[in-house]
Amino acid sequence: MDKMKLRRKLMEQRACLSPERRRANAVGIRETLLDQPWVQMAGLVACYWSIGSEPETHGLVFALWKHGATVMLPVHKSDDDLDWAVYDGPDTLAPGRSGIMEPVDARRGVEAIRTAALVIVPALAVDARTGVRLGRGGGSYDRALARVGPNVPTVALLHDGELIDGVPAEPHDQAVRYAATPVGLTRLMR
Numbered sequence: 001m002d003k004m005k006l007r008r009k010l011m012e013q014r015a016c017l018s019p020e021r022r023r024a025n026a027v028g029i030r031e032t033l034l035d036q037p038w039v040q041m042a043g044l045v046a047c048y049w050s051i052g053s054e055p056e057t058h059g060l061v062f063a064l065w066k067h068g069a070t071v072m073l074p075v076h077k078s079d080d081d082l083d084w085a086v087y088d089g090p091d092t093l094a095p096g097r098s099g100i101m102e103p104v105d106a107r108r109g110v111e112a113i114r115t116a117a118l119v120i121v122p123a124l125a126v127d128a129r130t131g132v133r134l135g136r137g138g139g140s141y142d143r144a145l146a147r148v149g150p151n152v153p154t155v156a157l158l159h160d161g162e163l164i165d166g167v168p169a170e171p172h173d174q175a176v177r178y179a180a181t182p183v184g185l186t187r188l189m190r
């Protein structure tokens with residue numbers, strides 16, 4: 001299946017999730033992540049502020065921040081690349097270019113993701129064999145993940161049924177090292 005068709009199918013699948021299911025998924029993913037020592041120990045975390053039917057991250061971002069981590073969120077640039085700015089509590093966000101909430105804090109630059117100890121990303125699906133992720137199609141995270149070093153855990157958050165076989169891969173597509181779903185964490189590639 002080509003990327004466009006697969007994106008449409010996955011979006012339709014997400015649209016069918018009930019509010020209860022979404023809430024339960026968010027709690028499952030958050031608890032799975034917060035149980036990992038390498039998540040608890042990460043001082044600087046790059047995460048995202050979820051919208052629509054994406055696996056919800058608002059509680060996760062809040063919990064990481066409460067536990068003392070510095071959490072950076074993406075700032076969507078006009079060329080679709082991602083700048084980064086620091087979350088400092090629920091009152092420090094304002095809608096950005098694509099309508100998604102972004103920190104009002106100073107922009108740290110597109111290279112700031114290099115300094116993160118943990119990178120949590122959105123995805124519509126991840127290939128269970130290769131870790132290749134399918135995003136919205138702007139190539140934003142392909143660029144951002146290309147800057148992340150080989151020893152930094154990268155985690156895509158997914159609903160059940162989104163860790164699949166046969167995600168189409170192009171040379172620029174970046175893989176993630178873990179997928180977190182409501183049923184648990186899967187280590188990919190090795």
Ligand SMILES: Nc1nc2c(c(=O)[nH]1)N(C=O)[C@@H](CNc1ccc(C(=O)N[C@@H](CCC(=O)O)C(=O)O)cc1)CN2
Nearest residue numbers: 048049050051052053074076098100122136138140141
């Ligand atoms: N939560 C979140 N933040 C993110 C991303 C993402 O995928 N999810 N991005 C990843 O690259 C960047 C923003 N890129 C975006 C690209 C396209 C659309 C978009 O097509 N929005 C739809 C509404 C989608 C919905 O409600 O689910 C629209 O405007 O019609 C949004 C963000 C940075 N921040």
Ligand SMILES: Nc1ncnc2c1ncn2[C@@H]1O[C@H](COP(=O)(O)OP(=O)(O)OP(=O)(O)O)[C@@H](O)[C@H]1O
Nearest residue numbers: 003133134135136137138139140141142143172173
């Ligand atoms: N490093 C890069 N620099 C510039 N453009 C890029 C880069 N990587 C990918 N792109 C472009 O981004 C576009 C979208 O790519 P693709 O369909 O793989 O997005 P995606 O990975 O699903 O989405 P996203 O990364 O935004 O979540 C492609 O046209 C590709 O050429």
